[in-house]
Amino acid sequence: MASSSSNIFSFVGFIMMLWSGSLYANGCYTSIISFGDSIADTGNVKHLGSITNEAFPSLFPPYGQTFFHEPTGRCSDGRLIIDFLAESLELPFIPPYMHEGSANMEKFKHGVNFAVAGSTAMNSQHLAAEGIQNAATNASLEVELQWFKHSLPLISGNALDRRNYIGQSLILMGEIGGNDYNIPMRDNKSIEDMELFVPLVVNTIALAINELIEMGAQTLVVPGNFPIGCSPAHLTVMQGSEDEEYDPTTGCLVRLNQFAEYHNQMLQTKLNQIREFHPDVNIIYADYYNAAMQFYRFPNKFGFTNGALKACCGGGGLYNYNSTVTCGHESATVCDEPDRYVSWDGVHLTEAAYKVIFKGLFQGPYTTPAYSSLCPASSQMRVGLSSSS
């Protein structure tokens, strides 16, 4: 999709980076700006005082044990998709906007992450209008965008510099919206009820994208929803009584996966509309659903020898998920080899599973248009990923 002139510019940029001896740059994107929920939160949850510890076990061991060797606020045993993306661009891990010490330009030079665990796409007033209350956090896409606008003066005092910073950033818009469905599902809303929320969620995401484009965004990666019917938490809580409610090849709940695909279809239709208005902007759909279906269909192929539906860390039961004894609870147990599991805590995935998704997206076929056609240098990958199978 990139025009030849922008290829020339990125090539010139690449050479200039070499000259300047920069450690962090591959000529594609000089920073990552991220919005979303627990799938991308690299630590905001840790610094938001209002959150109760019980609701966010990710602040406690065994979270973080595999890679960071301490809880960072990431909802996994190790790195997330955004961390692998940062490594592939030779950028440092993207710092959370909420962090210790005062914010400054140096800190956010290579990007900033606004994603908050528990966050929804719709804001709390819109959720309330639908009879939904998010007990975990008031953060929403709108709130995260406000934080972004507040942070811009820290990035530069000059409006043109700020616009360039945004234009040269890879903007990761999600995953967001999953909690807009998870919360009502937990409150026993029917899937038919939730289908009515889908246009509201998709429109909220589209508004944020349009706003970022007006601010100068040139490249946005917009993820869809996961196959939520394969999540140990949903498999436990929404247990079906009939065999035909389960996909015979994966064991996942058919209806929930169809719902996720319904959201993804509507999101892609909306992205096509935005592309028509902004043909000069790269809007990349990231197909988290099918990237993840790779290992739900063939877990052994990816080393997930314990099957794909049982959590590594949890309170027991068929899927090792119990909503009253979740990972981090004193009665929960953690598996010896998380890299043989897809699910970390019944809701979030292991570092090993996120790595497979990362590769499928950013080096494989699961983005539209292909990310590798826009950023060939990093898609050949070197950092961090070559070390493991």
Ligand SMILES: *[C@@H]1O[C@H](CO)[C@@H](O)[C@H](O)[C@H]1NC(C)=O
């Ligand atoms: C959300 O906002 C309301 C009203 O400002 C406040 O009372 C509540 O404590 C907030 N909740 C969280 C989890 O931050």
Ligand SMILES: *[C@@H]1O[C@H](CO)[C@@H](O)[C@H](O)[C@H]1NC(C)=O
């Ligand atoms: C949802 O349904 C379950 C099982 O029927 C019940 O135990 C739970 O209290 C319900 N939750 C709400 C919020 O109604």
Ligand SMILES: *[C@@H]1O[C@H](CO)[C@@H](O)[C@H](O)[C@H]1NC(C)=O
């Ligand atoms: C979940 O754990 C609690 C506390 O140990 C236990 O009472 C309950 O039976 C468990 N639920 C299931 C479905 O196993």
